[in-house]
Amino acid sequence: MKQVLKPPPAQGEWITWTDGGRLSVPDNPIIGLIEGDGVGPDIWAAAQPVFDAAVERASGGKRRIHWWELPAGEKASDRFGRHLPDETLDAVRKAVVVIKGPLTTPVGGGHRSLNVTLRQELDLYACVRPVKYVPGTPSPVKRPEDVDMVIFRENTEDLYAGIEWKSGADEAHRVLGFLRDHMNIVLDEASGLGVKPMSPRATKRLVRRAIRFAMEADRKKVTLVHKGNIMKFTEGAFRDWGYELAREEFPETVIFEDELSSRYSGAIPEGKILMNDRIADAMFQQVLLRPKEYEVLAMPNLNGDYLSDALAAQVGGLGMAPGANMGDACAIFEATHGSAPKYAGLDKINPGSMLLSGAMMLEHIGWKAEADLIVRGITAAIQARTVTYDLARLMPEAREVSCSGFGRAVIEHLGSA
Numbered sequence: 224m225k226q227v228l229k230p231p232p233a234q235g236e237w238i239t240w241t242d243g244g245r246l247s248v249p250d251n252p253i254i255g256l257i258e259g260d261g262v263g264p265d266i267w268a269a270a271q272p273v274f275d276a277a278v279e280r281a282s283g284g285k286r287r288i289h290w291w292e293l294p295a296g297e298k299a300s301d302r303f304g305r306h307l308p309d310e311t312l313d314a315v316r317k318a319v320v321v322i323k324g325p326l327t328t329p330v331g332g333g334h335r336s337l338n339v340t341l342r343q344e345l346d347l348y349a350c351v352r353p354v355k356y357v358p359g360t361p362s363p364v365k366r367p368e369d370v371d372m373v374i375f376r377e378n379t380e381d382l383y384a385g386i387e388w389k390s391g392a393d394e395a396h397r398v399l400g401f402l403r404d405h406m407n408i409v410l411d412e413a414s415g416l417g418v419k420p421m422s423p424r425a426t427k428r429l430v431r432r433a434i435r436f437a438m439e440a441d442r443k444k445v446t447l448v449h450k451g452n453i454m455k456f457t458e459g460a461f462r463d464w465g466y467e468l469a470r471e472e473f474p475e476t477v478i479f480e481d482e483l484s485s486r487y488s489g490a491i492p493e494g495k496i497l498m499n500d501r502i503a504d505a506m507f508q509q510v511l512l513r514p515k516e517y518e519v520l521a522m523p524n525l526n527g528d529y530l531s532d533a534l535a536a537q538v539g540g541l542g543m544a545p546g547a548n549m550g551d552a553c554a555i556f557e558a559t560h561g562s563a564p565k566y567a568g569l570d571k572i573n574p575g576s577m578l579l580s581g582a583m584m585l586e587h588i589g590w591k592a593e594a595d596l597i598v599r600g601i602t603a604a605i606q607a608r609t610v611t612y613d614l615a616r617l618m619p620e621a622r623e624v625s626c627s628g629f630g631r632a633v634i635e636h637l638g639s640a
Contacts, residue, residue, distance in 0.1 A: 227294060227303055227310040231318075235289030238319040238588065240552075246319070248588045250286045255315055257555075259324020260296040261562025262572040262626075267324055269574040269630030273597060274581050276634045281592040291318060295337060296326045307337050312344050321555045322584055324577065325562040338548075338557075339385060342378045347548035347555060348425060349432050350376040352531040353583065357575075357598070359606040360539035361617035367538050369514045373442070374534070375433040376527025378548060380425050381457075383524040387417035421457040421523065427468040432549075433521040434473055434496065443491050445469075445477075447500035448522035448530065461523050462500050469498050503530070510534055535559070542573035542613055545580040547587070556584040570625045573611040575601060578633065596637055603636035604629065 235253035238246055258267050271290065278286050293311045300306045315321050326337040341347065352374040356367040388395035390413050398416050402408040410416075430447070437445050447466070451459030469477040473496075480499040483489055491497050501509060503526045510517065510533070522530065535544035541560040548555045558576040566572050578601055585594040605614070608621040609632040615623035624632060 227308045231291045232289035253289045253291050255293050255318035255321035256290045257293050257295045257323035260327040261564040261567045263324025265570055265626045266574040266577045269627045270577040273630050273633050277593045277596040280637055281596050319553045323557045325558055327562045342548050347550040348378050349429055349549045350378045351549055352546045354534040356538040357602050362539050364537050370537050372517055373519050374531045375521045377429045377524050380420050381524035382419050384420055390415040419457050423464045426461050426464040430465040430468045430521050433519050437496050437519045442518040444497045444518045446517055446520050448503050448506050448520050448526055450503045543575045545583045556580045570627050572626050573613050574626050600633040600636045604632040
């Protein structure tokens, strides 16, 4: 039987949790790496030297990450016959912090989404997506610099729970029969069906995390985004449970929109956080027309997927969008775009999403100076108009470079960052 995992790096030490629920990070941590499918190897080859250079420069050589490659996706399937070996899940739990490239998800058939499986198996219940403009990046909107939001998207429920039955399948007919015979709901017999579960527990832990982040990051507003006017007992309940959590656990910190004018003259008092809510479809307009009014967004799974990508477009696209899937035991930081197989091996794709996700990861483990170096290096490279093809075609007189070439440009600019 083939050995699935490489041994962890002998020179590294494990990241652990303290009794107080905080990360304990050594100077030589072992961090897991899932390279990913398609362009995953390309963007990792460009990003790893940037991470290593930023850590060495910021720490004066006192710190070093020891990368531990973990198999998942097409490479794992080819070698071991499984897209996501159990050993990989155990290794993510052991490593606590992991960074990964994109994993291919078949459309319509094939294996289940590995991203969804990772989130559910590891209980990574919060997809956290900071969206902030990197100066110099071409954008389709007039004032992309007005966008500075962090999305907290519930990761384990909603339609992404994957509870569905194909049109014509026996299971679909059984569910249709139950709805008809016991609930007096008559649907087309050829319907495919899906279930949209939402629970108080999952909603409240997501909203709790969003509020705690706002408190720690000195953000003043948390907005619940939902479609509760139509789906009253799922999305509407998400809204109600979010407010309930705020009143139960943060009564001294959170205030609400209905009391902002009556009690506080329309201004958020120092040390307080305003919680409000918006209907999802209206929110798409709000983030375009009035982005400065929103700071932290908490929302169900599907809404969060749509809105985080739409916000990413406002600041330059998914190639410039970091993200993480986080739980109470471990976190996976990832490039937020797809595997783009037609570009695989061409050294062409923009590695910005992976680079920014790595910066987000470094900040998560408390290495903020290292994270800041990467962000400033990316900014300087873009402002020097040294960019990959996706940005170059939108920037007059840009110097187009390869995926690895952009990584080298970022490293060159670390010195001046």
